[in-house]
Amino acid sequence: MQKRFNHIINHLKGLGKTFDEEEVNVKVLKSLNRKWQPIVTAITESKNLSQMKSAELFGKLREYEMDMFRIFDEEQKDNKARGLALKTGRDSSESESTSCESGTDEEDIRLIVKKFKKFMRNNNNRKR
Numbered sequence: 001m002q003k004r005f006n007h008i009i010n011h012l013k014g015l016g017k018t019f020d021e022e023e024v025n026v027k028v029l030k031s032l033n034r035k036w037q038p039i040v041t042a043i044t045e046s047k048n049l050s051q052m053k054s055a056e057l058f059g060k061l062r063e064y065e066m067d068m069f070r071i072f073d074e075e076q077k078d079n080k081a082r083g084l085a086l087k088t089g090r091d092s093s094e095s096e097s098t099s100c101e102s103g104t105d106e107e108d109i110r111l112i113v114k115k116f117k118k119f120m121r122n123n124n125n126r127k128r
Contacts, residue, residue, distance in 0.1 A: 002058040022050035025057050032061075039064040 005028065009019060026049060029040045043049075043060060 001061075002055075006054075020050065021053065024054050025049040025052055028054070028057060028061075035068075036061070036064070 009024060012019070029044065029049075032040055039061065043052075043057065
């Protein structure tokens with residue numbers, strides 16, 4: 001993001017448009033979506049945007065992004081660990097009962113399909 005933004009700013013400077021640091025920083029912060037709102041608020045309240053360099057701003061944003069990825073990865077690992085703990089607790093008797101249940105599942109699906117077909121026939125008759 002920083003590379004593209006700097007590329008655009010440099011081209012605009014080449015065309016004669018000048019930007020001060022505060023204007024550049026405000027444009028960057030306003031372009032961010034809602035998931036970035038906590039860091040945007042923290043940056044605008046804690047620092048004077050006119051004195052902050054754009055490289056420092058992008059560094060803070062990158063740090064926040066890395067923290068969010070780390071938190072997301074930890075949540076994914078926790079979810080996987082919970083799922084594995086539940087799956088490993090099977091007995092052989094449980095696996096036999098699931099095979100019996102799969103037969104009832106097929107019957108349930110057949111019944112649902114039959115009712116759906118009947119519903120569709122009735123629905124088509126109402127339209128006529």
